[in-house]
Structures are given as C-alpha cells and as structure tokens.
Amino acid sequence: MNDLTINITDKSYLNSTDKTSKQVVKDLQLNLANNEFVCLVGPSGCGKTTLLNILAGLDTDFSGNISLNENHKAPKVGYVFQNPRLLPWRTVQENIELASEEKIETLDFLLESMGLATEKDTFPAHLSLGMSRRVAIIRAFAIDPDLLLMDEPFVSLDPPTARQAQQLLIDLWSKRPHKVLFVTHDLREAITLADRLIFLNSNPMSVITEIPVAIPRKERLDEAKIEQFRQQLFIDYPEITALL
Amino acid sequence: MGFIYRRSILTLLSISAFLALWHGLAWYLNAETLPPPFTVAKVLMTEIQSGQLTHHLSKTLYRLSISFSIAMLLGCAIGIVLGRHKKLDHFLDNWLVIFLNIPALVTIILCYVWFGLTETAAILAVVINKLPNVIVTIREGARALDTELLDMAKCYRFSKRKTLRHVIWPQLHPFVMAATRSGLALIWKIVLVVEMLGRSDGMGYQLHLFFQLFDVASILAYTVAFVTLIQGIELLILKPLDKHAQRWRR
Numbered sequence: 001m002n003d004l005t006i007n008i009t010d011k012s013y014l015n016s017t018d019k020t021s022k023q024v025v026k027d028l029q030l031n032l033a034n035n036e037f038v039c040l041v042g043p044s045g046c047g048k049t050t051l052l053n054i055l056a057g058l059d060t061d062f063s064g065n066i067s068l069n070e071n072h073k074a075p076k077v078g079y080v081f082q083n084p085r086l087l088p089w090r091t092v093q094e095n096i097e098l099a100s101e102e103k104i105e106t107l108d109f110l111l112e113s114m115g116l117a118t119e120k121d122t123f124p125a126h127l128s129l130g131m132s133r134r135v136a137i138i139r140a141f142a143i144d145p146d147l148l149l150m151d152e153p154f155v156s157l158d159p160p161t162a163r164q165a166q167q168l169l170i171d172l173w174s175k176r177p178h179k180v181l182f183v184t185h186d187l188r189e190a191i192t193l194a195d196r197l198i199f200l201n202s203n204p205m206s207v208i209t210e211i212p213v214a215i216p217r218k219e220r221l222d223e224a225k226i227e228q229f230r231q232q233l234f235i236d237y238p239e240i241t242a243l244l
Numbered sequence: 245m246g247f248i249y250r251r252s253i254l255t256l257l258s259i260s261a262f263l264a265l266w267h268g269l270a271w272y273l274n275a276e277t278l279p280p281p282f283t284v285a286k287v288l289m290t291e292i293q294s295g296q297l298t299h300h301l302s303k304t305l306y307r308l309s310i311s312f313s314i315a316m317l318l319g320c321a322i323g324i325v326l327g328r329h330k331k332l333d334h335f336l337d338n339w340l341v342i343f344l345n346i347p348a349l350v351t352i353i354l355c356y357v358w359f360g361l362t363e364t365a366a367i368l369a370v371v372i373n374k375l376p377n378v379i380v381t382i383r384e385g386a387r388a389l390d391t392e393l394l395d396m397a398k399c400y401r402f403s404k405r406k407t408l409r410h411v412i413w414p415q416l417h418p419f420v421m422a423a424t425r426s427g428l429a430l431i432w433k434i435v436l437v438v439e440m441l442g443r444s445d446g447m448g449y450q451l452h453l454f455f456q457l458f459d460v461a462s463i464l465a466y467t468v469a470f471v472t473l474i475q476g477i478e479l480l481i482l483k484p485l486d487k488h489a490q491r492w493r494r
Contacts (some may be wrong), residue, residue: 053395057398057399058395058398077399079399081392083392085393085395085396087410088414088493089414090410090492098402098406098410099400100400139400
C-alpha cells in the first residue's frame with residue numbers, strides 16, 4: 001500500500017451572478033502515511049469539505065493531482081458526510097448493504113458494537129440523529145475502505161454520545177487500520193483521535209502547521225492529558241489560537 | 245376503527261344524498277332527457293346481461309391500458325433525462341410547450357388522417373396527448389433530486405442500475421403517482437373522443453350512438469359503469485401502491 005499524496009495547486013469557485021471567481025484552495029500539499037489517522041483542524045468555511053469532496057472524486061474541477069492509486073486500482077473510499085445521508089426509504093441494514101459490493105461478514109458485529117443491533121429493520125426517519133450518524137459510520141466502515149473521510153461526523157451530538165462514538169471509531173479503526181482523514185473544529189476531539197494534526201487557514205486554504213500527537217493511545221481516555229496537550233499547543237504554536 | 249366506520253357511513257350518506265337529489269330533480273322535471281336513477285340502473289342491468297357493456301367497456305379498457313403504459317414508460321424515461329441534462333432540456337422545452345398546447349382533437353384528427361382509421365392510430369393519438377404531461381411532471385421530480393444522496397451514491401460507487409432503483413426512483417415516486425392519477429383522468433376522456441371519431445367499438449362509439457338516438461338513460465348507465473371502474477382502479481391498485489411506497493415515512 002502506498003502513501004496518499006495530495007497536491008492541489010488551485011481550486012476556485014465561480015460566482016455565477018457577478019462572474020467573479022473565488023479561490024478556495026491554493027498550493028495545498030498533504031501527505032498521508034499508510035494507516036495514519038490525520039485530523040484537519042481549521043475555521044469553518046475554510047474549504048475542508050471541498051477538500052474531502054475532491055478526494056472522494058465528487059469534485060473533479062480543480063488543478064493539481066491526488067495520488068492514491070494502489071496497484072493501479074482505484075482505492076475504496078468511505079465517506080462519512082456532515083449529514084448522515086442515509087436513504088430514507090431503505091432500512092438501516094439495507095442502507096449499509098447497498099454501499100458495499102460484497103456481502104458484509106461483520107455487519108452484525110458492527111451493528112452490535114454501535115448499539116444498533118435492534119434497529120436493523122428500522123427506517124432512518126425513526127432514528128435519532130446520533131443513531132443515524134452511527135449508521136453512516138458503519139456504512140463507511142463496512143466497505144473496508146482504503147481511505148476513510150470523515151466530515152465533522154460527531155458535530156451536534158451530546159458530549160457523552162460523542163465520546164462514545166469517538167471510542168467506537170478508534171476501536172474499529174485499530175481492528176482494521178486504514179488511512180483516515182478526519183475534519184473537525186473541536187481541538188479536544190482532534191487530539192483524542194489523531195496521530196497527527198494538520199492546522200489549516202482559510203482564504204485560500206493552506207497548511208499552517210503539522211503537529212504529531214505524542215500521547216500514547218492508551219492514555220487518551222484521560223481528559224487531563226488531552227487538556228494539558230491542548231494548553232501546550234497554544235503556548236508552542238500561538239498562531240493556531242486565531243483559528244479556533 | 246371507529247374513525248373508518250364513521251367515514252364509510254359518511255360516504256354512504258353523501259352518495260345517497262346525491263342519488264336523492266338526482267331522483268328529486270328527475271321527478272320534478274319529469275322529462276325524457278333526465279331519467280331517474282332507477283331507470284338508469286335497469287338499463288345498466290340489461291346492458292350487462294346482454295354483454296354489450298362488457299364488450300365495449302373492455303375494448304376501451306384495453307386501449308386505455310396500452311396507451312397509458314406506453315405514455316408512462318416513455319414519459320418517465322424522457323422526463324428523467326430532461327431533468328438531469330440542462331442543455332437538452334433547454335432545447336426540447338419548446339417542443340414540449342408546442343405539444344402541450346396542441347388541442348387533443350387536432351392530434352386525434354391528424355393521427356386518423358395520416359395513419360388511417362386504425363387501432364394503432366387511435367392508440368398513438370392518446371399517447372401523443374398524454375406524453376407531454378408525463379414528461380413535464382417527471383422532469384420536475386428529476387430536477388428536484390437530492391444531490392447529497394446522488395453524491396453519496398457516487399462516492400460508494402453505486403452502479404447506474406442501483407442508483408436508479410434505490411436513489412432516484414423512490415424520490416420520483418410521488419411524481420409518478422401524480423402523473424398516473426392525472427394521466428388516468430385525462431386519458432379516459434381522450435380515449436372516448438378517439439373512439440367516437442374513428443372506431444366501431446368501445447365506450448366512445450356507443451355513447452355516440454346513444455347520442456344520435458337521444459337515449460339518455462343508456463348514456464348515464466355507461467357513465468356509471470365507467471366511473472365505478474375508474475374508482476375501482478384508484479382504490480384497488482393505486483391506493484395500496486401508494487401505501488406500500490410510503491411506508492418509510494414517519
């Protein structure tokens with residue numbers, strides 16, 4: 001398996017009313033090692049979702065190149081969108097199975113570990129937002145992705161549910177490691193989850209700094225450790241304070 | 245349960261009131277041109293027993309179902325394509341407007357003139373009348389498709405067939421049902437005119453005959469049969485279909 005290298009020289013949006021174009025991304029270079037969990041942290045509206053859409057192949061209108069080819073085969077991309085984006089007319093199980101080309105051996109295990117075992121045949125309209133988000137996460141995991149993109153998947157969840165979902169995410173990821181690109185504006189969340197933090201600024205988006213998270217994974221349940229790391233970050237890198 | 249019971253009582257009452265009103269009016273006018281419900285029912289029974297009504301009704305029903313199926317299939321396909329392709333839509337939009345505004349009678353006459361007084365011409369005339377309506381309705385639906393879900397399908401590499409079946413079709417369903425309902429209402433009116441002008445069987449032909457004889461009782465008897473049939477289609481086919489497709493809603 002290869003690293004993922006992202007090199008976007010320019011991504012602009014054309015404003016159709018006054019014919020001006022707005023540059024969202026300029027000379028962005030990112031590198032993801034195999035099985036690395038990377039969190040992108042930046043102000044909202046800085047183009048993180050645009051970046052994920054480019055990586056997912058949903059947006060091809062940009063200059064630059066993305067090399068994530070593995071043996072000349074297009075990589076499988078799992079994408080957890082900001083909204084769950086479940087098909088409302090299909091049950092939980094159908095939603096997960098439709099996304100996957102093969103039969104999912106681990107479906108029951110995944111549902112069980114996300115606390116959704118009893119909701120297999122439920123339609124998404126009957127789920128809470130937190131549950132829908134978990135279904136979307138299972139859907140992304142179930143395809144056994146080479147690259148997992150997550151766009152603020154835990155935003156607007158209440159703190160206990162969010163913590164639980166984070167823990168499950170890490171559990172699943174350690175069982176079946178792959179590259180993860182996780183977008184968030186919550187620094188604590190980023191520190192809890194990531195191997196490496198990448199700070200971005202906006203207009204146009206570019207990398208400010210990259211910081212590896214040195215806390216061993218076992219110790220990350222300790223919130224004091226996370227908080228201590230966060231405070232240290234603000235001292236060591238004062239330029240990131242403006243982003244958050 | 246009590247609610248349904250009360251509603252069916254209400255339905256019964258309203259139909260009885262309608263019949264009473266009709267009867268009262270017929271009795272008051274005492275004219276050949278408005279026979280009372282009882283006379284119409286008697287005519288209806290004789291027509292059914294003689295097999296006349298069944299024969300003509302089934303002919304009409306046959307034309308209705310063939311032309312309806314063709315119009316719906318073609319209309320859905322074209323509507324989806326136009327809803328998803330802006331340029332093509334711009335180009336063909338004017339054609340649609342033209343076809344929408346050609347009077348039904350003109351299409352029917354032209355079809356008979358060009359293709360002769362044949363079954364094909366009759367069905368073609370109905371299809372051409374109905375098709376633009378289906379296209380416009382389905383196009384509306386295809387334009388309003390949820391791009392977030394389409395992106396999701398693209399990202400998870402849904403095949404074209406999978407996308408159509410699981411992502412696009414359920415969203416179009418309300419529009420298809422709307423096209424079906426308005427379509428049935430439109431088509432059965434047009435079918436009668438088509439039959440009246442160029443066929444030697446079917447409801448339209450019979451009605452034309454009764455008109456020449458001034459036989460209002462028979463005209464009303466055939467109308468009752470037709471209305472009952474269309475209601476039957478609504479209750480036995482369309483409603484259950486709707487219910488099944490809407491089961492995911494809260």
